[in-house]
Amino acid sequence: MSEPPDPAPDPALFAHALRIAEALVFASDRPIAAARVQQALPPGVDARAVLTALLAATAGRPVELVEVAGGFAFRTAADLAPALTRVVEVPRRLPRVAMETLAIIAYHQPVTRPEIEEIRGAALSQATLEALLEHGLIAPRGRKEVPGRPSLWGTTPRFLEHFGLQGLSDLPRREELVSEPRPLFQAPEAQVLDAPEVFQAPEARVPGLQDPESPE
Amino acid sequence: MSEPPDPAPDPALFAHALRIAEALVFASDRPIAAARVQQALPPGVDARAVLTALLAATAGRPVELVEVAGGFAFRTAADLAPALTRVVEVPRRLPRVAMETLAIIAYHQPVTRPEIEEIRGAALSQATLEALLEHGLIAPRGRKEVPGRPSLWGTTPRFLEHFGLQGLSDLPRREELVSEPRPLFQAPEAQVLDAPEVFQAPEARVPGLQDPESPE
């Protein structure tokens, strides 16, 4: 605004203006401009002068006035931050693609990227592999001696730690997870042959749906 | 809380604790429980003692510590209201029906809507209940096991905060709520209000549990 009409106003008035300014900055939900502070002050008191005095008065206090973009605001003194900040752990979930990739590496290791893509039936982005690497869940395990010598990937001890596993053998067997065809008469001598079920095909064994490349 | 372990701790440590407590409570817009303050303090310093000291230190400041809704918060001093409301946009007051309904809920909680209507001798509009809900002043408190299982209503911590109450025990006792012929409440010394002063709760009514040094 204009020049302060009185560079040394009434001390009591100035003290009251200081109180108003402090309360106003405190109550404002964003940094408050000097012009807005001016509106709340008694006439004849310059907001700039009041705010400058307030900057000096609150310096060293646990909460100090600071001038930021757009105006004035109160901020916790920097030296108190360690005592006040409470660190909250918000663990992230792996995205679905990363989780699937990790699972395939766990079950098929050592495995190349093209093999992972083959198993998932979808392309695998470099970013996904890098995210798993960054978390320390997978590590390269040499190269496969085929044309192009692709890297082989395997899981790390950190992977076991994360998922609470003693070892890879703690993982459930693949057949328990994916219903792939089981052999009917795997061990004929062990089969109890008077059990009539032997002759009945279980539903799961519908021929058309079987894995063309039977794994076992 | 338990007894302060050390009635006269190291002054430098206590001063540091005061700074931490001030910054911690100042940073939040909601009341902070003493237990939360305790977590941030150096070991061996009792939060209650620090907060009591802080109540005394900030009394009369434009932004003072008050005990409200089971915790501690910084609030602008009452005498600055006229200057602040000139700049800060203030919400409208609740209509009379809403205030009466709120009072009935506060005194009769948990209470059903038919019970509120019975006391008021008039139907209660959905809009009134919704307005109170929207302000966060009331909340459902389960259902009453009577035919129709009507919802039970009660007041929230925000209700206490909104009206500057430490707890429900800060409300005048029912016996004190008598209009004529005799005047009820002594007008508290400093409160200047256009609302009838008779309804101001005197400090003497602060129950024993709470800090004897009332914030007001």
Place this chain on the structure above:
Amino acid sequence: MTQPVLHLRLEGFEGPLDLLLDLARAQKVDLEKISIVALVDQFLAVLDQARRVRLELAADWLVMAAWLAWLKSRLLVPQDPEEDVDAEALATALTERLAELDRMRLAAAFLGGRQLLGREIFGRGAAENLRVEDRSGLHAELPALLQAYAAARRRALARRPYVPKHRKLWTVQDALARLGGMMGALPGWAVLHRFLPEGLIDPVEQRAALASTLIAALETARGGTIELRQERAFGPILVRRALLAPERMPEERAPEGRTAEGRTAEERVADVRAA
């Protein structure tokens, strides 16, 4: 002139109880000591004036008026000992309701007289967030890992085009040869399954081999070299070397078991397929 004012007045009351309380307060005595009879008269008078302005009045006003008129008559007439309603008790209940409504009014006034947060008193406008989120951790659960594997495999398998599998079927000729070769070493009854070729995994191939072996067994049994037996339907089929006339080939002789039913080998195969 007063009529429109009265009209507005009644509108201003939140129901009959509200008006009653206002009238009771006008008696300027303790609510416990109000005169119910006087109160009733005043209420009816107000309602009467209101009705002169407009006939329609809300039902709850009229119900209250009727009830009050009845209550007044009970209070004035000496108590009938036979009467099961106690007018005094009803009057006390009404007084108590008025007193409670009055208390709640005062409570509302108490609340309204407080300095309100956000109106007169202000809290910190821009709260500082002292929480720091540490998102470096990993939310890892084994079930999620396993589900991911199963989901990836299922999806990949479902997407793969169906390619009919090349099958190596065990022919009746193969079965005859295998049966003949193994018969010599057979000491007694043996289960037919023992004559299936080893290493068959595919269930279709297994069933084909079973059918071929059964046909071969039936054929051989017809030649009299072996005997077949089945204790019950779907039970195991047993095979042994024939004890009598090993080289004979009787036309009509049927071995024991289900072949006695006179069904052809092809029908039996059909049975096995259907199983």
